[in-house]
Structures are given as structure tokens and as C-alpha cells.
Amino acid sequence: MSTDHEVGSVRDSVYCAAAVWSLYQAYRRIDDDRGKSYELGQSTVKCMRGILECWVKQAGRVEVFKTRQSNQHALHSKFHLHTGEEIYADDAYNHLQIDLVSLYLIFLVQMITSGLQIIYTQDEVAFVQNLVYYVERSYRTPDFGMWERGSKYNNGTPEIHASSIGMAKSALEAINGCNLFGEKGASWSVVYVDIDAHNRNRSIFETMLPRESSSKGVDASLLLTLSFPAFASHEERLVEQTKHNVITRLRGKRGFKRFSRDGFLSKIEEKNRRYYHNGELKDFEGHECEWPLFYIEMIIDGVFKSNSEQIEEYQNELRNCLHTDVNGDPVVTMYYAPDGDGSYVRSPSQSLFLWGQSMFIIAQLLTAGLLHINELDPIRRYLPSYNRPRRGGRYSAFQVCFFGSNLT
Structure with a gap:
């Protein structure tokens, strides 16, 4: 999914799939939706499988990456929009983004838990298991991070990012024990996680906070890591300290800076x-x-925390950052650039900022009461681990039926 005619972004596509899936969850509440929920659900499946098929073509890279973590063997983050083929060479783009693969895994589990069937075959199960291996070593794998530039100095150097480690930690927690075939699965469609790798990611992640990396003292990407969609930590003091750090140092009049001195x-x-x-x-x-x-993101965070003041505060801020398209629908501006005279220049409106627009749809559904947080987060990532529902059957699911003729 992209407004570009040739380049398809995996990150944008995942968030677009999440927005469509949120609409699917909302429409399921309606008794007679005239097939709309089914169409939305299948559109979600199509998008997620499209990403999967692009990556399956690069399965050989994953095998090499497990032994040698480098950008030359990383899964690509951009593909040709129509063919699904590679579009940027390894040395022409910073494809190594651990958080991106982790984000895909998180939403994959959420969508399967909601009842969608995304994984079809044993080969695909094996590949998803390989994606787990791909992100397990994120605690010692320098990558280019959520902003695809690596070091703050933008000199082509990857570095260890707290946001990438946090996303990987969340993905490992979400997918551990997940049956990729849903309720119809067998023992061989269950995904496993190395508990030691998870513990190392958790330890390094919480040690790095509230910093993002060695070159970035504070980064807005941590909001997406500590709140929706990852909910990577439930150490309340650490989470609040990091969020406070981001808000006080990066909040502006038209949004948040990604990090200081971001050019x-x-x-x-x-x-x-x-x-x-x-x-x-x-x-x-x-x-x-x-x-x-x-x-x-702060509006969605406020919904999960039931903080009406935070929701209202950022809704008022957001209204000043929206414009309308030719149909009169609200459109999220990608960014505002300071012009040096105290005012701002809005980003060109020829193309749609899919990531922001997807998050806006989710936020609107939540604040309007059309979508509950448990429908957006079926596996309850927003709760501490001890409060999350346990999976009923790790290896299989069955239902006991009683027939009236056998009852006494």
C-alpha cells in the first residue's frame, strides 16, 4: 500500500493493514454489515500475506542473517509495488530495521488471535519461525532503526537502538506459543521463542532507557515502543520517565520532533x-x-490509560495540524518544517502520509467508541504479563460436545 507508483513501504503497509483490521473489528459489532466486515478482514489478510510473500522470496537472506547480522543479508523494507521484487540494492538503502520485522510479527499475532487466517502452509509456519530467529538477537545487532538512518549523524553507521530491542522483546512475548493456524492448528504450527534471548533483550532494553541509542539521548520512536502497538515495558517508573523525557524535550507547536538535530x-x-x-x-x-x-500516538496512549485530559489535550493540538482533501475528509500532514521566521511550512499534500493516516483512523475509532482497546489489542499487550489471558491450548484446540440422547 503506497501513494508511490513503484515503491511499496513495508512499514506503511503494516500500519495500513492495522487500520483496515481495526475497521474490520469495529464492523463485526454490526448485526447486518452486508459483508463489509468480511471484505475488510480479507483486505487485511491480503496485505499481510503480500508482505510475507515478498519476504519469503528472500528466505535465503534470513538463513545467512542468523549467523552474520549485517545489512547485506537483511530483509528489505521496500519492494516494487506491483511485482514484489527488490527495488533498492543493499548498498543503496538502509534495509536493516529489526523493529520493522518485529512490528509485523506483533500485528500478525494480534490479527490471528482476532480470528483471521493469514498463514496457510507448513512452509509459511517455518518461515515465521525463522523471522523469530531473525529478531531474537536484536540486543546485539546494530540496525538503522525506525527512522532508517542509523546513527544520529547520518553517516551510514548502524547502532543499537532501544526502540528496536523493545519492539523485538514485544514480538517475542506476543508470538511465543502462538498457533499460527489459530484454533484449527496442530502442534507443528506453534511458534517457539528462546527464553534466554528474550531475557537478554528485556535486560538490555530496560538498561538503555530512557536513552534511545549512543548518539540519541531521546527519540520519539520510544513512544511507539512503550505504548501502542508494542507496550514493551510495564516498569511504570521507567515508562513514565521516558515518556516525560520525550514530551519535554521533543514536543513542538505542530507535533513532535523525531530527535534533536534531526535534519x-x-x-x-x-x-x-x-x-x-x-x-x-x-x-x-x-x-x-x-x-x-x-x-x-498520544491520543491512543490516552485511550489505553483512560486519561481523558490527555486525549482532549492532544486532540486539540491535532486539529491545528489537519487539512482536508477534495472530498472534505481530514488528512494528516506528514510534517511541518520551521521556516526560520517562527512559522511553519506544511509538507506537500500531493501524496498521502499512509502511516499517519492509518494511526488517525485507529485513534478516531477508539475515541468515538466504535472500537474497544481489547479489540485493538486482543492479546492484551497493554496489560502486565501476569494480567494477560492465558492461551487455552498450546498445541491444539478442541471442543467437547454433549448430545441430548446421551444425557441421563
Whole structure:
């Protein structure tokens, strides 16, 4: 799913699938939806399977990556929109994004738990198990992170990111013991996780907080890691400290900065250069773009915490960041760039910011009461582990039936 005619982004597609799936969950409440919920559910399946098929073509990479973690063997994050083939070479794009594969696994489990059948064959089960191996070593795998640039200095260097480790930790917790065939599965369709790898990820993740990485003291990506969709930690003090750090240091008038001295899409960034020069980073201070996406994230976070004041506060902020399309529908602006004179320049509106628009749809469904948090999070990631429902049968599911003729 992309507004680009050739390049399809896996991250955008996952969030689009999540938005359509949220609509599917909402429509299931209606007695006579005239087939709408089924159509939405199958659209979700189609998108998630499309991503899976792109990655299955790169299965050989996963095998090599398990022994040698490098960008040359990473699963790609961009594909040709129509053919599903590779579109950017390894040296032309920073494909190594552990958090992206983890995000896919989290939503895969959520959707299967809601009743959708996404995985069809034993080969696909084996591949998803390999994706688990792919993310298990995130605690010691430098990657390019959620913003696809690695180090804050944008010099092509990957680094250890707390957001990537947190996403991986959440994915491992979500998928451990999950039967990919749902209620109809057998013992061989269950996915397993190395508990030691999970514990290492948890330990390193919570040790790094509230920092994001060695070069980034604070990063807005941690909001998505600590709240929806990952809910990577339930250490209340640590979570609140990190969120407070992000809000106080990165919140602006039109959204949140991704991190301090972020030159991406700013007015003074040279668009024809992939990497920055040494010492160039200081020039971007005060010129960082602000992203309304994080206002939406704070609205969703407020719904999960039942914090009406937070919801209202960020809804009011978000209203100033929306514009309407030709049909009069609200559209989320991708970013606002400071122009240096105290005002902002809105991002071009020729294309739709799919990630932000998807999150906006989810937020609207939640705040309107059309979607419950338990429908958006069927596996209850938002609850501490000891409060989450236990899976009834790890290896199989069966139903006991009683027939009237046999009752005495």
C-alpha cells in the first residue's frame, strides 16, 4: 500500500493493514454489515500475506542473517509495488530495521488471535519461525532503526537502538506459543521463542532507557515502543520517565520532533546528498521538522490509560495540524518544517502520509467508541504479563460436545 507508483513501504503497509483490521473489528459489532466486515478482514489478510510473500522470496537472506547480522543479508523494507521484487540494492538503502520485522510479527499475532487466517502452509509456519530467529538477537545487532538512518549523524553507521530491542522483546512475548493456524492448528504450527534471548533483550532494553541509542539521548520512536502497538515495558517508573523525557524535550507547536538535530526534510538539508558531512549536525538545531503523527500516538496512549485530559489535550493540538482533501475528509500532514521566521511550512499534500493516516483512523475509532482497546489489542499487550489471558491450548484446540440422547 503506497501513494508511490513503484515503491511499496513495508512499514506503511503494516500500519495500513492495522487500520483496515481495526475497521474490520469495529464492523463485526454490526448485526447486518452486508459483508463489509468480511471484505475488510480479507483486505487485511491480503496485505499481510503480500508482505510475507515478498519476504519469503528472500528466505535465503534470513538463513545467512542468523549467523552474520549485517545489512547485506537483511530483509528489505521496500519492494516494487506491483511485482514484489527488490527495488533498492543493499548498498543503496538502509534495509536493516529489526523493529520493522518485529512490528509485523506483533500485528500478525494480534490479527490471528482476532480470528483471521493469514498463514496457510507448513512452509509459511517455518518461515515465521525463522523471522523469530531473525529478531531474537536484536540486543546485539546494530540496525538503522525506525527512522532508517542509523546513527544520529547520518553517516551510514548502524547502532543499537532501544526502540528496536523493545519492539523485538514485544514480538517475542506476543508470538511465543502462538498457533499460527489459530484454533484449527496442530502442534507443528506453534511458534517457539528462546527464553534466554528474550531475557537478554528485556535486560538490555530496560538498561538503555530512557536513552534511545549512543548518539540519541531521546527519540520519539520510544513512544511507539512503550505504548501502542508494542507496550514493551510495564516498569511504570521507567515508562513514565521516558515518556516525560520525550514530551519535554521533543514536543513542538505542530507535533513532535523525531530527535534533536534531526535534519530529515528540513529546509536547510541538501536533498541530493545521502549522508551528512562531519560537524554538519549542529546546523539543524532549531530546524527539526515536527510530526503530528506523535499527537495521534498520544491520543491512543490516552485511550489505553483512560486519561481523558490527555486525549482532549492532544486532540486539540491535532486539529491545528489537519487539512482536508477534495472530498472534505481530514488528512494528516506528514510534517511541518520551521521556516526560520517562527512559522511553519506544511509538507506537500500531493501524496498521502499512509502511516499517519492509518494511526488517525485507529485513534478516531477508539475515541468515538466504535472500537474497544481489547479489540485493538486482543492479546492484551497493554496489560502486565501476569494480567494477560492465558492461551487455552498450546498445541491444539478442541471442543467437547454433549448430545441430548446421551444425557441421563
